[in-house]
Amino acid sequence: MNSNNSNINKIDENKKREYFIQSLTKKLNLEKEREYFIQSLTKSLTKKLNLEKEFDTFFNALSNKNKPNITCLGLYNSGKSALLNALIDDYRDTTFIVADKRQTIENKSVEKNGYIYTDTPGLNASVSDNVVALSGIKALDINIFAHRINTPITESESEFLHKIKSEIGNVDDFLNNTIFVLTFKDQTDESTESILKKDFDRQLELIFGQKVKHLIVVCSKSYQDGKLQDKDLLIQYSGIEVLHNIIEKIASNLELIRAKRVAYEALILQSKIDELIIEEENNTENLKKSMLKMEKELNADLELINLKINNYYTDIRSI
Template identity: 30%
Template structure:
């Protein structure tokens, strides 16, 4: 397959996907980066029943995303609020087939500028699946560290001492990860009852302040990420071209050896025929 120069950018990226199937997620992310508006996209994802949708509803101030004890978020959904596109994703580890996880990771890897990994503080330290998720993101792009926030939810349901113990355990697992500690319940109650004490104690204001810092850097981060992905695609395409050239050289060399062997055999056969004809006095 060759790249057609007389096609649109999206078509060209699709052609590259066919050539570099292992880079599909990167190329689709690149397509998003090159066509995105200035409005930042924030993906909220994490394990099933850890408070993703509850947090989103508190931040938006409306019951937009489904909240229930059973698995409700089955697909990726988006809502625009305060110049931000919020993305709710299916809960991880809830679907035996793994389809929910694939949808969530696709949204995180391809669509989002900022990633919020939600973790219920009552669960203690990050479990193996959450650590694997973080490692997968780092393998995709080590710079995810600069736009990933771990959000500890339901801090109102543990003691301050237990909260700090969990934070300490998680920091030992992932020392460089930004951590926000929030209570959607306190925040919602503070808003409804006009009680600033609950709002301040919720941790939501600090979380939003940090998000605003990241939002201010989105345009620059997108440009840098696009440049990295383009460089990576170029390297991989160059490696592919070199592999194809090496394969062609090898095939050409084998063909030349075959041709030489073929004509050597032909010459031997001709000589034998001539010798036989001479012996039979036919020449």
């Protein structure tokens, strides 16, 4: 009888050892599932952090009651700083620095006559400057793109305009709110001016796939001189007053412009939310599948254990 008890105890120890090994194996598998869950959760949190940026952009657009922002873009020698000075009636170029080398290294804004005028870094200075300039244009109130009339569109300008087309969302809205300005009108004659303007218009049409809405030729220096010398012919020749009129016309639709921007940002936000929901649903489904797989494996192990226990009891009874 004692011998039988000894054998039973030995069998019990074997069962315990075997069950422990199986349990440990299951725990290891469970750790893998836990790791997968943490990775999924981390990824989801990252998506949510990115989504916070979308929320900020949307609510900033929704709550924007600022004065119209006029953003000026162009190469660093395109005459954009002088153009802005003319628009704000600075006839001696003291507000936005005019120089042969790059002066503007970040977006600079000045409020004047009910508008906020923003100068941006030159597009051909560096990649980071292009990013700064693009961040300015996404305000989407009124944009001015300055280009020297006697030079072809550069690679930097072309790349930047193509990037705008791909990122801005609605090309129609962008073109409705953007004035393309050919500067340094005084450096060409009237007949050549007409040819260069048409050529520039065609190049823009190739980039955007449609004709631009606003394209004029100006001379900032003539406007400034005309104001300082009280010469109406110089002021009229400069084209700056025509530019003012276009700005006022666009600004009169500012409420609609901003409403469209809010609607676009809302679509972006909704798209991000939908993407996050789909990802969460996929993660949940994958976790469910993993848990079902684990449950099946556990049940199979339990059946095996029960089978072995029954075999042990059969062996014991036969002793």
